[in-house]
Amino acid sequence: MTAKERAQIERVKMNELTPEYRVTTRLEEVAQGLTKEQAVLESQRCLNCKNPGCMQGCPVGIHIPDFLAQIQQENFAEAIRIIKESSTLPAVCGRVCPQEKQCEAQCIYNKMQKKPVAIGYLERFVADYEREQGEIVPPQAAPRNGKKVAVIGSGPAGLAFAGDMAKFGYDVTVFEALHEIGGVLKYGIPEFRLPNKIVDVEIDGLRKLGVTFLTDTIVGKTLSVEDLQAEGFAGIFVASGAGLPRFMNIPGENLIGVMSSNEYLTRVNLMGAAEAGNDTPVLKGKHVVVVGGGNTAMDSVRTARRLGAEATIVYRRSEDEMPARREEIEHAKEEGVRFLTLHNPLEYLGDEKGRVTQARLQVMTLGEPDASGRRSPVPVEGKVETLDVDEVIVAIGVSPNPIIPSTVKGLDISRKGTIVTDDNLRAQFTDPTKAKVMYAGGDIVRGGATVILAMSDGRKAAAAMHEQLSR
Ligand code: FAD
Ligand code: SF4
Numbered sequence: 001m002t003a004k005e006r007a008q009i010e011r012v013k014m015n016e017l018t019p020e021y022r023v024t025t026r027l028e029e030v031a032q033g034l035t036k037e038q039a040v041l042e043s044q045r046c047l048n049c050k051n052p053g054c055m056q057g058c059p060v061g062i063h064i065p066d067f068l069a070q071i072q073q074e075n076f077a078e079a080i081r082i083i084k085e086s087s088t089l090p091a092v093c094g095r096v097c098p099q100e101k102q103c104e105a106q107c108i109y110n111k112m113q114k115k116p117v118a119i120g121y122l123e124r125f126v127a128d129y130e131r132e133q134g135e136i137v138p139p140q141a142a143p144r145n146g147k148k149v150a151v152i153g154s155g156p157a158g159l160a161f162a163g164d165m166a167k168f169g170y171d172v173t174v175f176e177a178l179h180e181i182g183g184v185l186k187y188g189i190p191e192f193r194l195p196n197k198i199v200d201v202e203i204d205g206l207r208k209l210g211v212t213f214l215t216d217t218i219v220g221k222t223l224s225v226e227d228l229q230a231e232g233f234a235g236i237f238v239a240s241g242a243g244l245p246r247f248m249n250i251p252g253e254n255l256i257g258v259m260s261s262n263e264y265l266t267r268v269n270l271m272g273a274a275e276a277g278n279d280t281p282v283l284k285g286k287h288v289v290v291v292g293g294g295n296t297a298m299d300s301v302r303t304a305r306r307l308g309a310e311a312t313i314v315y316r317r318s319e320d321e322m323p324a325r326r327e328e329i330e331h332a333k334e335e336g337v338r339f340l341t342l343h344n345p346l347e348y349l350g351d352e353k354g355r356v357t358q359a360r361l362q363v364m365t366l367g368e369p370d371a372s373g374r375r376s377p378v379p380v381e382g383k384v385e386t387l388d389v390d391e392v393i394v395a396i397g398v399s400p401n402p403i404i405p406s407t408v409k410g411l412d413i414s415r416k417g418t419i420v421t422d423d424n425l426r427a428q429f430t431d432p433t434k435a436k437v438m439y440a441g442g443d444i445v446r447g448g449a450t451v452i453l454a455m456s457d458g459r460k461a462a463a464a465m466h467e468q469l470s471r
Helices: 003-008 036-043 053-057 064-072 076-084 090-096 108-112 119-132 156-168 196-208 225-230 261-270 295-306 326-334 403-407 451-469
Strands: 031-033 148-152 171-175 212-214 233-238 258-260 287-291 310-315 338-341 343-350 356-369 375-388 391-394 438-440
Touching (some): 036 064, 064 076, 064 119, 076 090, 090 119, 090 451, 156 233, 225 233, 258 261, 295 310, 295 391, 356 391
Parallel strands (some): 148 233, 233 438, 287 310
Antiparallel strands (some): 343 356
């Protein structure tokens, strides 16, 4: 096939459940994946560039043209093997990575005014194909070296670190505060975007590699870092994430019915709160407002729709500045979510029983770009609107989990509460002579970031700790 013929193929469209149906089901995945024929045709669009921009856009450097070439040959096992050389969670990343800002943003097709190769859909396709064939091939591990390492937190950073250290031959134990493994992949991102069973397959792969998981264990409370050292763990990787919700500190945030997106999503995703008769209930409002414009806001508002609410996004800038993935914004709109942009909550009002009944919203306009490069929101003087609500979900960002930063003596902590590391992700101590073999990565170092960046940190820290422990 010539390059011209390849370039004439239209980019594939993801097969999706209809919006009418999907708001009736919280558990079924919206995106249904590509068929084999669709995947092979889409892979044929790749021009096998000499200097592939797509690879430069991938934070973990997947050999994208090589795996696409294998799909063209219908050699799916080889395609997934190539991906796994660089990425530990391909079925997850194929679903939730912001490819439109990474690999696909740098695909040569953009310069030709055409849609980029659907790299994310194809990554997902081969990962799903392998799982559905029941042919998951565990990676090769080195012989056990007799050294133990501990991981604090089981999100993507912790899982990626655990996988690589197990491959290097270490005995790896992951300590997780919650009763489920997976971090945000389980408690934050809903089933309709990332089914738990997909995450569980990846975790099973790590168990097969010999990784041990201890749930319901909060390091810094249940046991200390010193306890871990006393138990013979030669190195510790902190991957405790950024699970501390932020509020706006405005009047009425303590009313019944106002909660953080973390609480809302954790109750629904992890505690079965939406199911009748469950021990952990969740308020099912009829008029739900979700404050924020990121992925967490979209996940919350789409969950509220699925629980039967009329749901509104309230966001202080315009839609163009929203940090959420474009796909999530489009899906939310298709599902009937109302978008009230250029509005910002001033206060919440309640009834005599302390339940939220109204939100007072300041109307905003856009000013000059701020430090984030986005146009800043500026209040329009005297323009305030009132909205009737019975539930408010605040999704305006998160802060680093404070337990490890506050319990490990001498750990260098930034003003934002993140752990300070060197370029190799080794945690810094105020007194370097008291430094531990401790590395940190993911959201606890970056603040809120992405799954793929958390994973790449896990891998980088594993390589560095292995090098240090091998001296
Ligand atoms: P986490 O995933 O937060 O995992 C940290 C784990 O550590 C948690 O399980 C926590 O319980 C545990 N822990 C904390 N303290 C302790 C302790 N003291 N002892 C033991 N365990 C502890 N990113 C994307 O790329 N694409 C998306 O579509 C996307 N959607 C998102 C949707 C939501 C709702 C949220 C909240 C985030 C989303 N993100 C998305 C961001 C992404 O999920 C995070 O950047 C990523 O999960 C960070 O990984 P992590 O391993 O650093 O931390
Ligand atoms: Fe293929 Fe696009 Fe990467 Fe070029 S930039 S190798 S066309 S995916």
